[in-house]
Amino acid sequence: MNTRRDFLQILAASAATLPFLPLSGLANDLSKVDQSYDGPVLRVAIMGLGGYGSRVAEAMKACTKAVLAGVISGTPSKIKNWQAKYNIPEKNCYSYENFDAIKNNPDIDAVYVITPNALHHDQVIRVAKAGKHVICEKPMALNAKEGEEMVDACKKANVKLLVGYRMHFEPKTLEVIRMRNSGEFGKIMFFQGQCGFNIGDPNQWRLNKQLAGGGSLMDIGIYAINGSRYMVGEDPIWVTAQETKTQPERFKEGVDETVQFQLGFPGGAIASCLSTYAMNHLDRFFLTGEKGFAELQPSTGYGPIKGRTHKGELTQPHSTHQTIQMEEMADIILSGKSPVVPVNGEEAVKDLKIIDAIYLAAKTGKRVTI
Amino acid sequence: MNTRRDFLQILAASAATLPFLPLSGLANDLSKVDQSYDGPVLRVAIMGLGGYGSRVAEAMKACTKAVLAGVISGTPSKIKNWQAKYNIPEKNCYSYENFDAIKNNPDIDAVYVITPNALHHDQVIRVAKAGKHVICEKPMALNAKEGEEMVDACKKANVKLLVGYRMHFEPKTLEVIRMRNSGEFGKIMFFQGQCGFNIGDPNQWRLNKQLAGGGSLMDIGIYAINGSRYMVGEDPIWVTAQETKTQPERFKEGVDETVQFQLGFPGGAIASCLSTYAMNHLDRFFLTGEKGFAELQPSTGYGPIKGRTHKGELTQPHSTHQTIQMEEMADIILSGKSPVVPVNGEEAVKDLKIIDAIYLAAKTGKRVTI
Helix, strand or coil: CEEHHHHHHHHHHHHHCCCCCCCHHHHHHHHHCCCCCCCEEEEEEEECCCHHHHHHHHHHCCCCCEEEEEEECCCHHHHHHHHHHHCCCHHHEECCCCHHHHHHCCCCCEEEECCCHHHHHHHHHHHHHCCCEEEECCCCCCCHHHHHHHHHHHHHCCCCEEECCHHHHCHHHHHHHHHHHCCCCCCEEEEEEEEECCCCCCCCHHHCHHHHCCCHHHHHHHHHHHHHHHHHCCCCCEEEEEEECCCCCCCCCCCCCEEEEEEECCCCCEEEEEEECCCCCEEEEEEEECCCEEEECCCCCCCCCCEEECCEECCCCCCCHHHHHHHHHHHHHHHCCCCCCCCEHHHHHHHHHHHHHHHHHHHHCCCEEC | CEEHHHHHHHHHHHHHHCCCCCCHHHHHHHHHCCCCCCCEEEEEEEECCCHHHHHHHHHHCCCCCEEEEEEECCCHHHHHHHHHHHCCCHHHEECCCCHHHHHHCCCCCEEEECCCHHHHHHHHHHHHHCCCEEEECCCCCCCHHHHHHHHHHHHHCCCCEEECCHHHHCHHHHHHHHHHHCCCCCCEEEEEEEEECCCCCCCCHHHCHHHHCCCHHHHHHHHHHHHHHHHHCCCCCEEEEEEECCCCCCCCCCCCCEEEEEEECCCCCEEEEEEECCCCCEEEEEEEECCCEEEECCCCCCCCCCEEECCEECCCCCCCHHHHHHHHHHHHHHHCCCCCCCCEHHHHHHHHHHHHHHHHHHHHCCCEEC
16 A cells, blocks of 8 residues: 555656656646545556446546556557556556466555456456455346355455445435435335436447346346435345346347336335336436435436435535545545445345346246345 | 306306305306307216315316306205305205206206215216216226226216316326327337325225225326326236235225336336325326437326426426316317317226236236236
8 A cells, every 4th residue: 555645756757767658648637636635545457448447547537545557458459548548557557367466566456347247256256366455346246146255255365345336425315315314204115216228339248148147237227226225225125027128139138128126125115116228318216205205317327416305406516426436445445434335245245136036036027035 | 058158147147046145256257267158068067075076166167168067965064065155056956865866957967976986886877877978087986897887888878978087188298198199209118107195084085995996006096007008108918016015004905005016018118107195205207218208297286297308398388187177078078079188988997907907916916918
């Protein structure tokens, strides 16, 4: 672990020795960050340099407590581009074949795994065995069994395992959770989560059962699953589910297009959720209790979340979700901070158990106890 | 059938012979109506002088094509009050025992049945046998079998049977239907109907299985059922349903507290609906298609409906729903006008078949084909 001051010194030194790299990006980074911060800094390697990895990297430019320090990719040209863009030294670049050697790299504290779902299990366990903390994109795994193995591996290796639940740090979401905890909604009765979009490129890995492990439910429906838990404040005890497929040529066997599911909670609340890859205009959370309600719409998109409760509009300011997430995760990993809503592997396993139950309920047509 | 001019002359004459009745109400009525209208007028007797009957009577004050001309009630004091308030002559007042004699009353064209659900079947058939047109509040009956018998009885008697689907005439609702019909939403994918409220007085007939025939689904859930049909523009072919009861002491055996149900439509669209007597803040319709969406929130309450689509806010002006409904129903009965969305007995039977299927699906836990 280095302090930010140490890191900036190293970075400046590295930049001086890399004359062919554009310095403008570096200058921008430094101007955005809080120069007065001198606490510990989490040095992160991103594994998987696709669209979402790029989004996280861009967002991290504004972080004070976390920096992008390394990359892991199967595509050498991507590594070159990222090195140039983010000023990453050669020694912090890895392939999928050799990244176990990260064990011996004292300049990397944690690896953020942002690869296709089916790869998470093995990759996270390899990172853990290399002694680095792991942040893993959601869904953490293809099922609860895989998830539990990952949790165990990280415990055994004495590294932290966090999952990219960016909404757990989103200010309007946290305000709704605060209001619920303080009893402002009264007894919680109902949650509704509508999550979905009309997915594009038919050749992407998200539509490949082998890589995605499923369809919309794994990718976007999980927001409604996870959201039902942090909005209601309980874990569900039963689920019913209905799958519908209108475009079988687009959504092959094992890749769900649209799944509706209903959850029951110990306190009597119920949830009604929709997960889809075939519809737009669906991004809404709604919570109602005996005394009031909250509506977030959009509720999980990257853009500003909008929300209102029985008391009026939510006015918490927007910040880039991934920036807040990485700042907070640095605090969790480096300083043992406890987030309001957990983002650890155990939290992810709870969602994976619900995913398992939803697929089973949809297949059998029966109510499944969780 | 009389024209409005005839009716106003009769009304003026009656008022002159009833010196003890306050004339202020009458004066108000006359000032509100379109004095220039001289077409046919539907003379309506209201059966059941409870809360909703009163609402309809008040709304009819502003009608030009329909007038409150008679009452049927089991409570003589209510009849007296209504006679005074609405200037109704003694000869147009009936009890539940003697209302078959309405057959011989040339001053009544139609009876609006606004009594507890379980009474509709017999009362509607008696009105039909008395040769008067019938408007019946929703749900038209307790089940599809009853509904079909009512439709048959009205056909046999050659009278019209309409059902109090006031939303079928609501301007913002009609605008969404117009947009759908003109293809502005593209192929329809999803409808969501959330209907419910926290019901009050535990002694009301709506919480009595014998009188209500069920619980929230009969009373408020039917809006989501009917709404799914007029919003999607198709009739569903399957249903799944889940009932939950958190307050069995309040909602007895056979009186549903909360029912979630899902519908599948021939074109591939699905619906997600909630019906409840235990939660507030639920009054939302949402429709999404391949090209756009519509949201009505509130969607079925008496107050102004609010709505927006992908094109912006809906700005159609609000009028009292029951006033528009009665104006339009007068046109349907007297002039054979065809409404955009049917409001006849056959339309109600379609809803009742879905209600039957929802209760069966909730009970068996199985998907039910309609």
